[in-house]
Amino acid sequence: MKATIITLILLVSISTFSQQKIKTLQKNFSTKDKAVRVYTSADSTNLRLTNTDNLKFSDIKQPVETQTSIFVNPNKTFQTFLGIGGAITDASAEVFAKLSKDKQQEFLNAYFSKDKGIGYTLIRTNINSCDFSSDMYTYVAEGDKELKTFNIDHDRKFRIPLIKKAIETAGGKLTLYVSPWSPPAFMKDNNNVLKGGKLLPEFYQSWANYYVKFINSYQKEGIPVWGLTIQNEPMAVQKWESCIFTAENERDFLKNHLGPTLKKAGLGDKKITVWDHNRDLLTQRASTILDDPEASKYVWGIGFHWYENWSGGEPMFENVGKVHEMYPNKNLIFTEGCNEKFDAKKYQLWKNGERYGESMINDFNNGTVAWTDWNILLDENGGPNHVGNFCFAPIHGDTKTGELIYTPSYYFIGHFSKFIGKNAKRVSSVSSRSNLITTSFLNQDGKMITVVMNQSSNKVTYSLCVGTSSTEVTILPHAIQTLVY
DSSP: OOOHHHHHHHHHHHHHHHHHHHHHHHOOOOTTEEEEEEEEEETSSSSSSEEEEEEEOOOOOOOTTTOEEEEEEEEEEEOOEEEEEEEEHHHHHHHHHHHHHHHHHHHHHHHHOOTSSSOOOEEEEEEEEOOTSOOOOOOOOOTTTOTTTOOOOOHHHTTTHHHHHHHHHHTTTOOEEEEEEEGGGBTTSSSBSOOOBBBBBGGGHHHHHHHHHHHHHHTTTTTOEEESSSOOOOOOOSSSOOOOOOOOHHHIIIIIHHHHHHHHOOOSEEEEEEEEEEEEEEEEEHHHHTSSSHHTTTTTEEEEEEGGGGGGGOOOOHHHHHHHHHHHTTTEEEEEEOOOOGGGGGTTTTHHHHHHHHHHHHHTTTTTTEEEESSSSTTTTOOOOOOOBBBOOOOEEEETTEEEEOOOHHHHHHHHHHHHOTTTTEEEEEEEEETTTEEEEEOOSSEEEEEEESSSSSSSSEEEEEEEEEEEEETTTEEEEEEEO
């Protein structure tokens, strides 16, 4: 009890210190005579995270109606940034193992080095197999309700070695969370890890124990687990590993089984994220679970994907903001997204990258604290994938030539992940024209990071206005820029 009180005091002290530091940074933030470094990636050019300008601020003049401006207000802060990253799946690890040692190191640096790459700090990985596995597997023998046969030998071949190398490249620390796609077949009403089905009530406790076994097994391997989601895409009957949880099912499983079980096992500090599915049903899931105090007390955050526009509709960014309005004390985390329908002829399709830029800016502006891409690496076929659900990744490894292929998505993500630091505060950032979208973060070192994306086919000159200072910036058609100042 005494240790718990001390821990709480320390957490409050750290939080208070962090808030005081941000207030100090805000108070002392000045652009007077300061430089602005501009990094650009643009369609139909060779610019890829390239330092294209070094500008200076000068005194601001009253903007006029015909002028395009980006207004940044350091005095208005919002959520605290956690990190950006991607998923280390079986597929990613298997492709990585086929690369030469030199290419493996290039790949690790490209993602996890802040200096040589784009500085990922966040990783998601799968419990049991998922579609991006070469085979279907679980960690227990058929019918083993007591989990006496539980072991993670399968993961020791490819996935665990890659995760360890990623952690090492990142400087010894990554925020890693885990997600299941399906319980073992014998625990489900369709007796199949594929095609949906539901967890049988008599296996609720056994399945809760399964998370504990997995987390403890990974931590014994020297891989700290920061958190977990309860179920990947709980309302999707997929031809691959899937399991249906209604909002009520997920709520009751959490409050009656998973939450208490983790706490009893000494894992009560693990961050639990609910939903882990698309933005369309986000508000209903959040309301059902978070309006129940006994369930809500176990919830760190609400996770979401971007596949709600599968029918051709628009991304439903506003749903993220609505949940943030309703539950401002809970965290929002983007847990998965990728460009589907792989076609090697479209490796360099620019709009694939723009989808990332649009989503990340809008999600952050609606309160999201962290953003997780899907597979960090796939092969020249968009796999391996045991059900033929081939997709794009930011980097592909061609197992025939041994080369790494960097797609536009890699650079778009990098415009955020390379520059925004952990515990940064989002600040107000607004565009005066709809062709430019923007978000800004104030880092702990006092640097402001402003990302601007030009969605139009025209070159645009705009004024970056911060307080009483401004500077003139030019952005190319279909480009994304990061401004550091």
